Amino acid sequence: MDQKTRAALVKELVSLLTEANAHVTFKQACADVPVALLNEKAPGLPYTIWQLAEHLRIAQLDILEFSCNPAHESPEWPAGYWPAPDATVDEAGWQATLAAIRHDQAKFVALLHDESKELLVPFAHGTGQTLLREALLIADHNAYHTGQIILLRRLLGDWE
Numbered sequence: 558m559d560q561k562t563r564a565a566l567v568k569e570l571v572s573l574l575t576e577a578n579a580h581v582t583f584k585q586a587c588a589d590v591p592v593a594l595l596n597e598k599a600p601g602l603p604y605t606i607w608q609l610a611e612h613l614r615i616a617q618l619d620i621l622e623f624s625c626n627p628a629h630e631s632p633e634w635p636a637g638y639w640p641a642p643d644a645t646v647d648e649a650g651w652q653a654t655l656a657a658i659r660h661d662q663a664k665f666v667a668l669l670h671d672e673s674k675e676l677l678v679p680f681a682h683g684t685g686q687t688l689l690r691e692a693l694l695i696a697d698h699n700a701y702h703t704g705q706i707i708l709l710r711r712l713l714g715d716w717e
Contacts, residue, residue: 599712
């Protein structure tokens, strides 16, 4: 892939990971959530706003580490990707989750910008995954759960 094509593709991937495009961003979905709602479950739903965000943090970190480190071992599925069902968080923990998501997203974006990293060549480790596939996986996974956060906020009366 030539540099111009790679740069255009990276620009689109970064936009997909960080901008609103067809939906609100994770940052927008998590803005100004009242602390009192972070640990609330809506009837029929098994998770809280914080548990969804923490799941995103864990999954995104796993994908980042997998993309950078051939020796990385992923958590056990599915338990290792979710906080305990009764786990709760305070304001400091919520802010730590959000900061970690921003930090890991920035590291993944930097990885995409690293021209020494091939986007379409399968990693030497794994089962054929590429950096492009991992970027799309993060974007897809985050969009899915961001929608759930918005739905949960609506059900809890905190989203218009």
